Amino acid sequence: MKNLILTTAALALSAGMILADGHSVVRMGTEGAYPPWNFLNDDGEVAGFERELGDELCARAELTCEWVVNDWDSIIPNLVSGNYDTIIAGMSITDARDEVIDFTSNYTLPDPSSYLASSMDVDVKGGVIAAQSNTIQAAFISEMGMTLVEYPTPEETIQAVKSGEADAVLADKSFLTPFAEDDADLMFLEQEEMIGGGVGMGIRESDGELREKFNAAIASMKADGSLNALITKWEIGETF
Structure with missing residues (x-):
């Protein structure tokens, strides 16, 4: 699986998501400015805890994924409008956000x-x-x-x-x-x-199939200890 960095929403629009066993590319939206969760390395590529996590989740879900960088202020509106298919950007699960988008199960506990x-x-x-x-x-x-x-x-x-x-x-x-x-x-x-309900992936409300694919992948990483290993490696917070 090759992960491409798309640095503008316009470029992201050229790719589409098709699931039900005929999926093409799932576009992973992140901020790229919040280390150690996500940041751009010296080569301009997305790096950090969520890059490693996202790549592994995509592999376990048997999805081909691309990374899209988007400013934080517009990250939810651009998910809803279809510029990418997920948000994986240190976003805490809250009731207010859940009224606009769906979330996967949490992949970290609340960070102080x-x-x-x-x-x-x-x-x-x-x-x-x-x-x-x-x-x-x-x-x-x-x-x-x-x-x-x-x-x-x-x-x-x-x-x-x-x-x-x-x-x-x-x-x-x-x-x-x-x-x-x-x-x-x-x-x-x-x-x-202590605020927020832990961090999860943001998903459009219409993309329940994609949410369940990632939920299954997150559950498998929790079960085998690999998620805790990543949390410890990047010093994100408490392990599960």
Whole structure:
């Protein structure tokens, strides 16, 4: 199986999905900007935990898959409109998203959301908290009545803290950990939030057959321990 990287939605439209034993190509949509979940390597190819996971799921489901890179802000609308067939992009399963698309069973447990700040004295309730737009963290900050500032990419949330535009950023701990380890001026606050229902693949509501194929593949990886091995390798969070 050869996986191709399609870097624009326009290119993605040239491929189509046909299942019921006559399937052609399943297009896997990801952000490519959220390590260690998904990112672009030096060759411009999708890499990370979800690249390895997605390739293995496609192999077990006997599907030929291509990878499509799409900005986070439009990742659900472009799934619904047919630019690709799945979302595999560190997307937490939530009731609000489930009203628009379907999800496979979760392939990770909920990852703690942590606050990364430039000082341990930050008061998250009274401060300005950065988060990526359209994430569970942004929704949580708003629901808690905190002051939220949103950015389209995860990297910009880190820069907001470093520049003083925000007092802290709230994001998945697995994403923030390398920044805390590499920059002595950034540190985790003790407070963590447990939000979301774990991460799954987003699927159009009309594609139940595809969802069940991936559900079976996810179940087989859970059963044989290979999913836990990938979670441990990429330091994503708790194992099953």
